[in-house]
Amino acid sequence: MSRVEVDAPQGRGELRDQPPQRESRRTTFYGTLFRNELHTTFRRWRTLALLGVLAAVPILVGIAVKIETGDGSSAGGAGGGGPAFISQITNNGLFLVFTALAATLPFFLPMAIGVIAGDAIAGEANAGTLRYLLVAPAGRTRLLLTKYATVMTFCLVATLVVGVSALTVGALLFPLGDLTTISGTTISFTDGLLRALLIALVVAASLIGVAALGLFVSTLTTSGIAAMATTVGLLITVQILDQIPQLDALHPYFFSHYWLSFADLMREPIYWDDLTKNLGLQALYAVVFGSAAWARFTTKDIGS
């Protein structure tokens, strides 16, 4: 901690008039700080709206497939177009979970993460609440870790919201039962549910990289909107670059490149190559941008 931070409150008289309940947001107990962050994040209307949009995607997909196949035709057209697994939904509602995750992973989910992560530090700075958080003895490193833990919790919650919504809609509109893996073997419904849970966890883990990137961007600016826009802009840029064949050599290093590898969990036996590459890449992004965010945040001057 530089001496400026320690000295900072001395220069600002109004800090001494700070209401006492503010103190409770940053007690010395780690869990309390984390819990307070979670509480603050998930109580925001913005967060709830994002989760609502995510929950609506499987409902829309489910209803669309139900209407399209009402006359007995197969979903996704004859050629197997549309998101992955869509042609199997009518036979087994559980596939709606996979389709919904495949449909939301490229854009909706990371966009939601970008909004939450971009807002994490910059939003506090914008609202003028960051310095209150920092007068606590908790320290900036711990505050940053808490913020990152909150964003990761949001990743998991957002993925589970999509999954649970899809499972509910799938169970209501379509039959459930034993399912056929994409390798053609048959697994029991319980096994299928376990795989769905595993897939949800992998999808949540796939978002770790975006979360770290968003948090780093968030430490660069004091405007929450700018941080969100930059993160979502980066997300779109990377997705576009990932489609350009001339950049083939770079593709394996884009955080979104192995996202769809979660589908490999539906092979029998599971094909791990791309899954491990994906998880390793996400870990690398988390460490690189996490430490960059730490370097920036622990050395920056907090003026608001």
Added chain:
Amino acid sequence: MAPFASDDSATAAEVDDLRAARRRKAARYVVPVAVVGVAAATIGLVPALADSGDPDLPKISAQELIERIAASDVEQLSGTVKITTDLGLPDLGGLESSLASGAMESGDGGSSADPSSKLTELATGTHTLRVAADGPDKQKLSLLESASEYSVIHNGKDVWGYDSKSNEVYHSTTSGSAEDGKDQAAPATPQEMAEEALKAVDDTTSVTVDGTAQVAGRDAYRLVIKPKDSGSTVGQITVAVDSKTGLPLKFTLTPSSGGAAVVDAGFTQVSFAKPAASTFDFTPPKGAKVTEGEDIKGEDIQGGEGHEGAERHARPEEDFGKGLDGLKVIGEGWNSVAVFDTGGEGMPSGSEAGGQFGGFLDSLGDKVTGKFGSGTVFSTRLVNALMTDDGKVYVGAVDKAALVKAADAGK
């Protein structure tokens, strides 16, 4: 830096402190940079370190090695195969596949799960396949695609093709015996490719054992097959043979023009344990569209169709010619050239066809002239074809000069 610059009594010591603080700040950025550096070094070095060099195996003659391949009785295996094909065909991209699918749909109302429509895809690019076999009656071959998979499953009398993307099933029954079944195992496995290559062994070919290699974590001998005469576009064929089981693990075909391999197919992971019985069980999923195929003979199923499909892809001119009479083969061994007469006027040249289409035709081939007259040479990295203006077509895995020579001799 300090927004609260109220301490105007800053002493020299405090200024030093500030400088030190600034240095400490800069030092923190070393962490992410170091992480990137370590990651880059790991990505660069780990494969190099993991490559423990070529294994030390007792010397063996080419003859013994071929016998070991022939004696190989591997019946149970499972593994992952990576196939990279680079024939140097003009890249037509989506056009090619849309034409192909269009043709298929108008043809027989095609199911996308029909094996023949799928396996032609192998002719270009890089593909990952999974193979599993348990005796002559149970085999499975899966083509791994993004978020979907195409599987051909042979279990007893049934042959199933399952395309998970479109949820379509293709079913037929084999009338072939168990021995036929064995041949079907997988057209893309190195075993079949090595057998094909070894068939060509005669006095025009040199076959040697050239050291050892590690393939899919197993020690293997490298069998090198080379044409003796010059003029062939085939540089060499390398087959890595597992030292214990005699199973070919990797097949590489390098063109004489150098550069990347034309075909590179090899196991990236292999196990000789018995695959789980459930691997070969298949029941069409509810609601899947099932296309019943006619009874097919063993060889048609995969070996035939897959291979032929690939060849057809590689040599459209030759396939076109097969339907015509008067197919002759000039020369022998690697330098043999197939000749047939289309009986037509030959290829319209660019100026005759006129317009953009003519320019397109000319851009695909090179004009050549010789004693035979003049014609157009169409080249890929492996197969060249010469179409003369009087309608004769010469095709072979030989270079341009050898084609012209054959045409001159045939005149």
